[in-house]
Amino acid sequence: MKNMLEHTGIEPGRLHFSWISSAESTKFVDVVTKITDEVKALDPANKKYVKTEPKVD
Amino acid sequence: MTEYTDKIKEIAKRVLTEGKVEMVIGFREGSVPMMNQPHYATSAESVDELVWDCNCGLNLANYITDKKGNIGIIAKGCDSRNIVTHVIENKIKRDQLYIIGVPCTGMIDHQKINAMFDQEILTVEESGDKITITGNGFSKTMSKQELLTENCAVCTHRNPIEYDELAGDLVEEQKDVDPYASVTKVESMSADEKWNYFEDLLSPCIRCYACRNACPLCYCPTCFVDESRPQWVGKSQDPTDVRTFHLLRAYHCAGRCTDCGACERVCPMGIKIREFTKKLNKDCLELYGWEAGLSLDERPPLDTFKTDDPDEFIK
Known part of the structure; x- marks a missing residue:
């Protein structure tokens, strides 16, 4: 899935997968912090998969 | 190709009269050139309508989903692979089927041929490896290899995988072809280039779902695009919705697609839909x-x- 989305132009770093048990609270915090940091570092103007107003010619 | 047609008719007549099958699924000539249509032959008379030539690009495995009774089916390489997929997905039992295998040398691309001529094409005839296209006041003979659909040109499974009887001698499989050349090209692009490439690719899409209907893998009773509770994907022409549809359609074919090219063949807008499924095929092969x-x-x-x-x- 990651391969395919990145193949069609989603930037690497937007999509993350992790396996966290309900008992692994510290791992959860670590993973979420890492993900938010990585995503924040990407260009915020690069809005893909966001619906916009229809273009009128 | 007439030898294939004669042999197919002979086998179909035999299995029907012997009572081995209730019908034989094959092709008959369409109402316009290069558009052969699926045909259910149930009697000796309707068997005579069966044909086989280079315009049988649709995938007949699409027509055996959940069928009852015994069925004869004509299968080229890709059809037979889809029949195998149907059997392992329990959509039909192997012993219900009498598979008439047709070693295939590729199907021609009707969209490409139509685009070559300004005038209407009236007949397209195949003899050996040459195709003669005629219309009002023109006639042109070309090599079949040049006119093959993109998937046939890079096909490496021309002979049927599973069959009960063959309608012709096995053909040599193509070597030295790279089925994934266009995927490799896209893989080398940057994320933005990739995004724009697919944006351009999908911009003509009118969401007619012909690709889904022609695909033998798409047999869900209710497709996710038709559901409204919940509505998985928007029904508009918005590029986001169009892309979501194509991505999800491709994912549903992951590890199942045989690159038969039926989706591209039926697309009224000529979109290269196989760009999605091919990437997944390549991943499945590599991973x-x-x-x-x-x-x-x-x-x-x-x-x-x-x-x-x-x-x-x-x-």
Whole structure:
């Protein structure tokens, strides 16, 4: 899935997968912090998969 | 190709009169050139309508889903692989089927040929490896190899995988072709270039769902695009919705697609839809060493778990 989305132009770093048990609270915090940091570092103007107003010619 | 047609008719008549099958699914001539249509032959008279030539690009496995009774089906390489997929997905039993295998030398691209001429094409005839296209006041003979659909040009499974009887001698498989050349090209682009490439690719899409209807893999009673509770994907022409549809359609074919090209063949806008499924086929081959429809005894990769499945993407 990651391969395919990145193949069609989603930037690497937007999509993350992790396996966290309900008992692994510290791992959860670590993973979420890492993900938010990585995503924040990407260009915020690069809005893909966001619906916009229809273009009128 | 007439020898194939004669042999197919002979076999079809025999299995029908012997009572082995209730009908034989094949092709008959369409109402316009290059558009052969699926045909259910149930009697000796309707068997005579069966034809076989280079315009049989649709996938007949699409017509056996959940069928009852015994069925004869004419299968080229890709159809037979889709029949295998149907059998392992329990959409039909192998012993219900009498498969008439047709070794295939490729189907021609009607969209490409139509685009070559300004005037209407009236007949397209195949003899050996030459195709003669005629219309009002023009006639042109070309080599078949040049006119093949893109998937046929890079096909490496021309002979049927599973069959009860063959309608002709097995043909030599193509070597030295790279089925994934266009995928490799896209892989070398940057993220933005990739995004724009697919944006351009999908911009003509009118959401007619012909690709889904022609696909033998798309047999869900209610397709996700038709559901309204919940509505999985917007029904508009918005590029986001169009892309979501195409991505999800492709994912549903992951590890199952045989690259038969039916989706591209029926697309009224000429979109290269196989760009999506081909990437997944390539991944399946690289990650799991899997090509769909080659064996009745193996389960597909997305249906099984192995401890050595690739998992680098999970952190």
